[in-house]
Amino acid sequence: MDRFLETFLNPVVMAQYTPDIIAGIWVTLQIAAAVIVAGILAGLALACLRSYGVKTLNFFIICYADIFRALPPLVVILILYFGFPSIGIQLSGPMVLFLVLAATLAAFAEEIFWAGFSSVEKGQWEAGIATGLGFTRTLTYVALPQAVRLAIPPLVNRVLAITKMTALGSAIGVSEILSSATTAQSFSGSATPLTMSVAAYLVIFLPMVVFARWLESRTAWKKR
Amino acid sequence: MANRPMLEVVALEKRFGTTTVLKKIDLKVSQGELVFVIGPSGSGKSTMLRCCNRLEEPTSGDIIVNGRNIMAGTRRDLDRMRLQIGMVFQGFHLYPHMSVLKNVTLAQRKALKRSKAEADARAMDMLEQVGLAHKADAYPGELSGGQQQRVAIARSLALDPKVMLFDEPTSALDPELVGSVLKVMKDLKSKGMTMVVVSHEMGFARETADRVIFMDGGVVVEEGTPDELFGNPKADRTRAFLSRVSG
Ligand SMILES: Nc1ncnc2c1ncn2[C@@H]1O[C@H](COP(=O)(O)OP(=O)(O)OP(=O)(O)O)[C@@H](O)[C@H]1O
């Protein structure tokens, strides 16, 4: 038992590396927030564009969504970080991590919002068009709110899955939680920093999971 | 003035792929007139109505509303013209995420650019007219089918249309709710609205329609006053149809 505590919950190590882990939490939070905002907005924009039904445009949107849903983000991260400098494009670690995760989330979000749009009844569109709203305003005021509501539960789950991938930053030296922890672990020779990283991830993501659960429980149309 | 055509359908043709659904339809609806359209399933009644506001794009022909051809002009012009053509669907199609009041004000605000106060006042007037002012804050999901259809009528009326098109407005309703919707339509007629009604409510037609049109196979087979058409149909197809729906 002592040995277990010594390895995983060493108070001296904890005190020493707490500032590093907190700095890591901060980096993770910033990147995660940026990924969520950019990924969702880009995915929503793509789904809206797709609803206009322009064939060539939709071909590219679908290609994009399929490719980024198929590729493991780590592969893209490594290519951007280690490969791109040799063709003259130098991106910082956090930037690469942000770009790749946001692009991945955008691909999934586009598909999720698109599924939302597809399940809005045709009659809703017709009611909007027939009352002179035209396509764009019917999209904005009639279809979009309904599509977004349908999209929320699957979207929240996807957001969770992708923001957790900020841990991939440890592969390219972004000092987020996991890489702060592994660095601390190799310096101290103790597994305690890894335990701390577990706690840090739980602090960030457990509330998000609870929030997701709460969102999913309210599927009915909101009443004011 | 009373004979001025408010809606004119000229040589309207509609093909879906290789099948011709409407074959050179001509129809003139005068101001304040109620034209009632009957015909077997698949005869093209809905398609004709939907071509009147270009929800369905006509293959050829002209649609003239209040003296203006909606087949000419830009997309913008079309959206403006659509404000003059109210349409009521079998399935109501109220916006489920908006209160009744919001349903009735949305197009007033966003298409007619009315102020909020003006749109709200107009909406309340219209809801009053269909007997649902007390439901302004309810959501569509909380209303009966009959109530939803009356809200849908109010939503169209609030835009001050020149013509109202009804596509089987009571077909999705429980029998005991049909009356409330028909009453609203009768009131509208008595206020001078120009109306085209596709429906199976023959009693309503006898009482309210100025003219009944029988369609079959994408053509107007016969037309006349309700008495003429129901009492003394000339074409065999009309007779066969009427004996089927009444018998
Ligand atoms: N979008 C479409 N694509 C292909 N065919 C269509 C389409 N819409 C309608 N049709 C066909 O056009 C014909 C006329 O349909 P329409 O809905 O106008 O008939 P209707 O008289 O309204 O019938 P009902 O009484 O059943 O409502 C039918 O044969 C139908 O199958």
Ligand SMILES: [Mg+2]
């Ligand atoms: Mg029909």
